Amino acid sequence: MSTFTIGETDFLLDGHPHRILSGALHYFRVHPDDWADRIRKARLLGLNTIETYVAWNAHEPVRGEWNATGGNDLGRFLDLVAAEGMHAIVRPGPYICAEWHNGGLPVWLTADDELCLRTSDPRYVAEVTAYLRRVYDIVRPRQLDQGGPVILVQIENEYGAYGSDSRYLELLMDSTRDAGITVPLTTVDQPEPGMLRDGSLPGLHATGSFGSHVGERLATLREHQRTGPLMCSEFWDGWFDWWGGLHHTTSAADSARELDALLAAGASVNLYMVHGGTNAGLTNGANHKGRYLPITTSYDYDAPLDEAGDPTEKYWAFRDVIARYAPVPDEVPAPATERPAFTVPLTPTAVTVSDAAVPVGAVTDEPPTFDELGIPSGLLLHSAVLRRADLPGGGTLAVGEVRDHAWVSVDGMRVGELSRIRGERALAVPAGERIELLVEEQGRVNYGPRIGERKGLVDGVRLDGAAVTGWTTARIDLAAFADLVSAAPTADPVREASFSGPVGLRAEFALDAASDLFLDTDGWGKGFAFVNGFLLGRYWSNGPQRTLFVPRPATRPGTNTLVVLELSSMTAPRARFLPCAHLGPHEE
Known part of the structure; x- marks a missing residue:
């Protein structure tokens, strides 16, 4: 079996220097039937590794009811990474941030006022240890030295920005080793001296999170991680959006230039994100730094692979940079294609x-x-x-x-x-x-x-x-609401200019074959949309996001049903599907 270790200057794969070229891809933000496609396109970019967080609250929304099936099947996701001939990095938190609901922590946990979150509080550590044991039962047999793809496991996440409880990090490290995790353990923090000091320990390999000023950031990281390889384990190649803001983009040329500087310095990298995906359902997080700002449904992130998994200008720019430092496959992904465009009327039901x-x-x-x-x-x-x-x-x-x-x-x-x-x-x-x-x-x-x-x-x-x-x-019960609207009789298409919520509306549309779609919410107020019972997520006229991504596996040949729960008011009672995404005006 292969080995993966940390040497004096490099990561070592079977004793030989190895550079990690990784991309972040969160299995819980992508329909499971699309996992293989996104992983393959990451490999064609020139990457050799896939990184993912593990969202505790996705696996255990109710205390004691653990779910690792379907869209939560971390084991299958890692097996698909291995099948593509790639390595994997697992970041189980328990806190992940990730612009994800509650930072990945279950609400049943954070609702306990007696717990001191992200500390060595024994009651909190007991809950975390039980969670990590379940994750590591999946990860342990998939480590590289057991024939699997996993080469690194991260302890906590940007802990230096939150606390300084070294005993807590020690307990997490002990729990990880006791669970049979033998691969190297890492931490990540922004390259600020205080954060790097408080966010790691001897025995944990410190890495950085940044997207610019590469030379300066790596120099600061080296002051705190004296030996071993330098790694930017979150290379911010884009940014997230929030309701009421603008759609954030970064120049492909500028991002490629920073990536080139990083690789020229000999560092390893994890692109955050290689493919962002979608905060489908009710999974988006929020930020609050003086004002509450909920994250949009789209997590496109202006990543090299867009929300639908299509290569962008940034994809090709990054591929050219990577080719200067490592072999890149001859094969390339198919270019983006327009999705079906059509309009059907939305009709109200009597369901409330x-x-x-x-x-x-x-x-x-x-x-x-x-x-x-x-x-x-x-x-x-x-x-x-x-x-x-x-x-x-x-x-x-x-x-x-x-x-x-x-x-x-x-x-x-x-x-x-x-x-x-x-x-x-x-x-x-x-x-x-x-x-x-x-x-x-x-x-x-x-x-x-x-x-x-x-x-x-x-x-x-x-x-x-x-x-x-x-x-x-x-x-x-939103799922029950969607079922009721799907089954309810509707009136003939109406000519009203608007509807006042709350109201359940329905449309049916036919497809020759299953397909990704982009549902236009322009003229709608605020609410939720479902396709064939799959909750696409939230929409809001507050913007910037205008289209909701409909993943191909949620559709089917023949008749499909769209259900909309409009909570505010709708001025355009129609369902229009556009050929491409509209995520709002760009930040200049």
Whole structure:
């Protein structure tokens, strides 16, 4: 069997110097039927390694209910990497950041106020150890010295930007070795002295995360990692987008120039990302550095392979650079092609969110949070009956804080909404007897001290300063909603200029063969879209993202069904599919 070790100056593959040319590809952001295609195209770029995070909350959304099948089948993903003749790097966290919901940590874990996250707190370490044992049961037999592809395993993730508990890192390292992981162990931090100092330990090989100023960054890394190979294990070749912002791009020429400088210095590299993929479903994270900014559904990242897996200008520029330092296959991937373009009418159904409401908990004085109910994300519907004396002529509804978006109705009539992004906490409401708040969790913070913050309506609801009590709460089962809309009768196509939400709409369309598609959401307000029951993710007129990517495996020859849950208002009741993605105006 082969060996992989760290020498005085180089990585050593079977005792010989070896440069890692890797690309980040998150299995949980790509439809599993597309894994092999993306891995192969990474190899044709000239890469010899695939790196992936492991998202704990994807595998164990409910405590004790571990799932490593389907889109969570890490073992199959690593086997496909091996089948392509490539190596693998596994980064199991437990914290991953990655612009992923809650930074990868399960909500059932972060909801425990007694746990000190990412520290040597014994209760936290016990949970993490159990998680890592399950991951390493998959990774252990797939290490290089056992005939598999795995050559490196990372401990934690950019820990120096968060804490300095060296005992915690020691415990993670011990758990990893005790689980039978024998390949070299690494850490990653931004090349800042304090971060590199606090984020690693002797016995862990420190690497850097950066996308520019290569010479300076490598020099700082070398000051802290005195021996062994230098590696940028997150070479930022693009960036992520958030709702209300711009679509971030980086010049292919500039990125290629930085990659060339990195390889010319003899360093190893992991492109972050080689293919970003999609935050399908309810998996997007959020940032909060003074303002809450939820991440878009698309995780295109302006990567060499775009959201649909097509090679971009950056792909070819990177391939030319890599060819100067390593053999590149003669074979090249097929160029991007336009996807089917067509338009079909959207027709409303009589299905309401209440039809998919599942009551949770008892009557409460304050609306319970998602965390109190053990619900990671989605929609909660809170209802309370008012005495006439409470709201005789209307008044001001105020919430301590909305996390993250709420639509307010009185006696079944929509009267307004509150947005965390806009800092809204109050609005005028008319007189009525029943008040309802439909609350959306838009993405949990994935970086910094706000990880694990409570979601929902925080600190109660008041009318003209008086607390509103007697709340009943239900979660909206989005999958059940999509099924109900798919099966419900629809009216003939309508000519209305708009629909007010919440409303379930449906369209059917025919395909000659399964195909990737780009669903245009221009003219839609805010909500969720499904194709054949597959939750594509969130859309929002707040932009920048305009199209939702429909992966080919979610479609089929013949009749396909699109379901839309419009929560706000829709001015264009049609479903239009475009030949290519539209991710919004670029950052200049």
